[in-house]
Amino acid sequence: MKASNGTPLTDMANAIRALSMDAVQAANSGHPGMPMGMADVATVLWSRHLKFDPAAPAWADRDRFVLSAGHGSMLLYSLLHLTGFEDMTLDQIKRFRQLGSITAGHPEYGHTPGVEATTGPLGQGISMAVGMALAERMLNARFGDELVDHRTWVIASDGDLQEGVSHEAISLAGHLGLNRLCVLWDDNEISIDGPTELSESTDVLKRFEAAGWAVSRIDGHDLAAIDAAIEAAKTSDQPVLIACKTTIGYGAPTKAGKASSHGAPLGDEEIAGARKALSWEHGPFEIPDPVVEAWRTAGAPDEHVAWTERLAASDKADAFVAQLSGEPGQGELTALEAWRQKVAEDKPALATRAASGKALEAIIGEWPALAGGSADLAGSNLTKTPDVGVVKAGDYAGQYIHFGVREHGMAACANGMSLHGGFRPHVATFLVFADYCRPSIRLSALMGQPVVYVMTHDSIGLGEDGPTHQPVETLASLRAMPNVEVIRPADALETAEAWEMALKRLEGPTILALSRQKVPHLRDDNGRDNRSERGAYILADTDRTPDVVLIGTGTETALAVDAAAALKAEGIEARVVSAPCLERFQAQDAAYRAQVVPAGIPCVAVEAALRFGWDGIIGREGAFVGMTGFGASAPAEALYDHFGITAKAVADAARGLLKS
């Protein structure tokens, strides 16, 4: 098989192999085996099938390529270099895995043009790809083939398929009939520890068939077979798995087919042997001109031109561009503000999950890009708004997805939808089950994707379900994560503000921690300003310098308000600070922080969770009313009493601080 200039595709593949082994050797670190093994498959895909334009990495209608096996990053960097992505210079390849290069150890989204998703944590890539393929169909349902008509391609490893999240993702893809998705499985029978048979006996093709996928098996070094399988995949009405039987480290004289080629440099001697075996007579990092020329014909810039013309001519162009941007437009902002002011006026006493549902209901009609779902807790999370359309196989016009009991796959899917563009995904489960999707939340944060996590039943307030379902450490564990904002609103108005903050935030994910149980309405202002936006603010102040500052979050803010009233009756002046978002508050300037929580005045914080992380706000000397360990199974009111999280306890803590 040859490129249009007569260069054999084998030479083009060998260019990938050479760059990969040279770069890993230069870095003295990395994974040469996978790029060498999958070079043939990648060459056929990228040179003959993938729809992309190296000059426009962000072209909306490009095919998406996800290297789920992110450790083989040199495969992707080689492809980006060879096909002519401007930033991916040979110098970058030579600085593989060095500080400041765009050739990081694993592909990083936002760091390297052409990288569609950050991968490396296994299973995430294939699962995000499901979200991309879903977003493509959903966007297609709205804008038609003329603007949205592309595919999602994945290279996945054995490890990707061993990870549990892959099960959630592939069963979701099968269920939703995402036939624009094709996974090329690098079936090399080698894992880090040795032959995959050390830990694996699964019939992978049968597994995917069971999940509703079309499957085929090919020799991953037979160019014609690869080409035919990929061509066939394009006409499938199911998602497609192609098992590519490959030799890891293909070409390496003694390490090919062995774990020793997986995750370490081959060594100079082995590399020399590989050059010989591959008949690649060029020096390190040297690619002969005909091979470069052949690679530069890859891609479909002409299709990009045609698409740009179609977009310009389309009466949906403005809507398309607006929806792709991900930013709230004037209509959305107005809807959010109007809702905030309406809540301020109505002062409803609702569980914050219910207030969240109402907020979403108020704005979803204005915001076609809002789409999401819950992990089989629609009636609990309350994000399935009335009349919302449900996304189904073959019918992708809706805005609601029944994700099933698949928290991890759901979060990864949301990342994929967000990366794809066109949607602001929201996903929902109980707060405690953030643990089930934590690796994907981490990727939302690392990739800067503004996924909204709607996490209800946020404390012992969920009651009878007991300690397995009661988060006590979950808030702290999420607040600990960089670039995540956890917002735990105190009432319906703060909940409206929280949604506004979440949707206006574009640089990373937001977690809304919402209550099962009802809360009183606490705010008496007109809702003209979003007071939650600085993370914490004075909810109720004293006439003189306060004796004590009471800080509450979420459902416990009401306890602080009650405690302040009790203390006032004794002549103790307590300021009440509502702190829906500690991260935001700590990011404010020192002056604002000192204005809200002044130095030298004793502090009591109340939150139905552990103290861990609170000392940064209230100091070691501050008092904390909350949990000290796991919860228990009982009605919510009984639990609050049992664990001593009451207005009386808050007042007592204040009295204790003032006495000492």
Place this chain on the structure above:
Amino acid sequence: MKASNGTPLTDMANAIRALSMDAVQAANSGHPGMPMGMADVATVLWSRHLKFDPAAPAWADRDRFVLSAGHGSMLLYSLLHLTGFEDMTLDQIKRFRQLGSITAGHPEYGHTPGVEATTGPLGQGISMAVGMALAERMLNARFGDELVDHRTWVIASDGDLQEGVSHEAISLAGHLGLNRLCVLWDDNEISIDGPTELSESTDVLKRFEAAGWAVSRIDGHDLAAIDAAIEAAKTSDQPVLIACKTTIGYGAPTKAGKASSHGAPLGDEEIAGARKALSWEHGPFEIPDPVVEAWRTAGAPDEHVAWTERLAASDKADAFVAQLSGEPGQGELTALEAWRQKVAEDKPALATRAASGKALEAIIGEWPALAGGSADLAGSNLTKTPDVGVVKAGDYAGQYIHFGVREHGMAACANGMSLHGGFRPHVATFLVFADYCRPSIRLSALMGQPVVYVMTHDSIGLGEDGPTHQPVETLASLRAMPNVEVIRPADALETAEAWEMALKRLEGPTILALSRQKVPHLRDDNGRDNRSERGAYILADTDRTPDVVLIGTGTETALAVDAAAALKAEGIEARVVSAPCLERFQAQDAAYRAQVVPAGIPCVAVEAALRFGWDGIIGREGAFVGMTGFGASAPAEALYDHFGITAKAVADAARGLLKS
């Protein structure tokens, strides 16, 4: 089908249904649908097959029964009550989901005799059951059929099978040929949101076959079919899945077969209708004597008696009892101490992961109960000690398990092994991938299971793999969890101490956070005392009252030592505190804490992670040298420089505090 006293099994099953709907109604909270749907299956299993003795819930050779669908807890509580578990009185059933009862919302291990595992977080039960079935075979390989010859039975829901961890668990079970494991899948086609077809299209039987399981499908209300399928399962040479087609809420006149019977009380009228439909003419919580009598013949107390006699006669009795206890005996304690003293003498400069490998190697020969493995990172985690036997299908005599890239399934499996008894499991991966198994770590903590998590590559010190692989928030997220101890040793001697602490700790899990990179040996004492045991201690002190206290953990402790030397040259006296375990230190009495970190002396902490959680130790006014966000891809030394985590930075921070 009838019990020996002539009572129809249908009546016995109806007793479960009645208790379940009555208890949920009384609690006004809970899940009646599943117990009512699976009552027939459970009745056949418990009355005709399950090997147990209600008078001895802890009998070592009992069959294990795991209710993976833990929300159906009333099924299990009904069974425990009806079969005569002493603690499970009718009064407890009536106090379902109330404070202080043993009938918690979800089954809780350690809280309720007869509950083999805490379940409710979906997917965990079936995955722990794999660990139990594995432990049974491994113990059998050591003590033979006469002492170890039992089965593990699971009732699992659709949700259990949707969760990703179930994929990891079932593929591991298939690979290891765990034919003593039988999963009864409640195939009721109903999830919380409605019909499972809303989110699921998987061919479940084909899926399990692909994973190496034997499968069958039955009508879950046909007693003879249930009996035959269970009987057949006992002769399988593979793990077995029995799909039991059931009607959720069986008997309820209008809610049977519907999501409305899943997770809410049926209501008085519906319950009355169900009584009628089931021909159950007894009042709430009333069980007629013949039904009670029939149930009381369930179980196998005679087999328990025979087993006790075999144990008494066995020459392996002492070894068996010792191995089951889980506690380190004198031999183990001596080996740990000897190793500690040897390290103190040798003063090796090793990566702490390497020091960990050596420690494990030194003690594993003394400790037959130690068994574990890694998620395909044997050569990185270094827990595969030389000459250790590998556990394989049909050959369970080894102590090492190749878990594959299945962190979540691995941790759940370890919980199951620990719950089963006979093994102190250790499991290993990179620290950052603690996120992948976090729901199972939480269960280790909640159930008080002393699983040892060996988490290597514990910081940016892992270098080139980059931010996806570099934990920065992971230490904080684990320290936040109740009943978990995170130990991050500074050198080989502290690593020996850390293993000793982990293995002596019986009340919960320990996480060892270990370095990829080499560290100097810091301690010059004779290793006679385990100095890490109090969490933090004075590693190097000053002659007079210190000007500043420098606190380090893990690989950064050496930076604190170097900083102290630099400061001393300027006349600044710095105490160095090594703090391998913050949780232990914070649990010490105030006097010890004040002795190590005195009030009023400025503190600098250094850890290549985020500050979150440290203010409790160093105060808001303390200085922290560490990370402020995600890491980057580069060689480790370059990263430490880039992020400013150096001895110079520590000294500068100390100077800054002393100036202000």
